Amino acid sequence: MDYVQIEVKTRDMRGSRAVRRMRQDGRVPGVLYGLGRPNLELDVGEKELRKFLASGSHLVELKMGDKARHAILRELQVDPLTDQIQHFDFGRVADDVEIEDTCAIFTKGRPKGSGEGGLFQALLETIAVRALPRHLPGSITLDVTDLGLGDAIHVRDLKLPAEVTVITPADELVCHVTLPKAESAAPAEGAEGDEAATAPSTTT
Secondary structure (H helix, E strand, O other), X not given: OOOEEEEOEEXXXXXXXXXXXXXXXXXXXXXXXXXXXXXXXXXXXXXXXXHHHHOOOOEEEEEEOOEEEEEEEEEEEEOOOOOOEEEEEEEEOOOOOOXXXXXXXXEEOOOHHHHHOOEEEEOOOEEEEEEOHHHOOOEEEEEOXXXXXXXXXXXXXXXXXXXXXXOOOOOOEEEEEEOOHHHXXXXXXXXXXXXXXXXXXXXX
């Protein structure tokens, strides 16, 4: 995963009124923390922050004048009504220390089982991983074309670089192809008739 560079400013303004004014000016307040160092209050232009989010990377190089610091996005608060970004948390990272992150899972192709009456279900959108920052995978894409009826992909089946440790349990289901419920629950053809034919008769 690559670092995406964004320009940030340190901020002294605190309090709801100052933060409200900052957001009206198109800037987002946030904090940088971690590695045993003091927290650093920051702000960044919302447009620039959204460009970073659109990149798909979680790693960021924070440019503050002639200084640069490496960090990872840890939390983002967004107003559910206006979609305005309210606050961000960045955690400091060291290039030689492993960190934990999430890796997105995407699928491509149409499973052959779908053409056989099956229902494809993607059940897991992300997995938890641990690696050095430069080895973190932003996402993985699974080709599900060869999945037939009853086939499944588990976390243990995912192909990731040797430098990456998967934290999510290996037996967790990622995706599968199953028969629709109504079809899988229906009795086999002739089963009801056979049962009626073999049922013992009673007389009074």
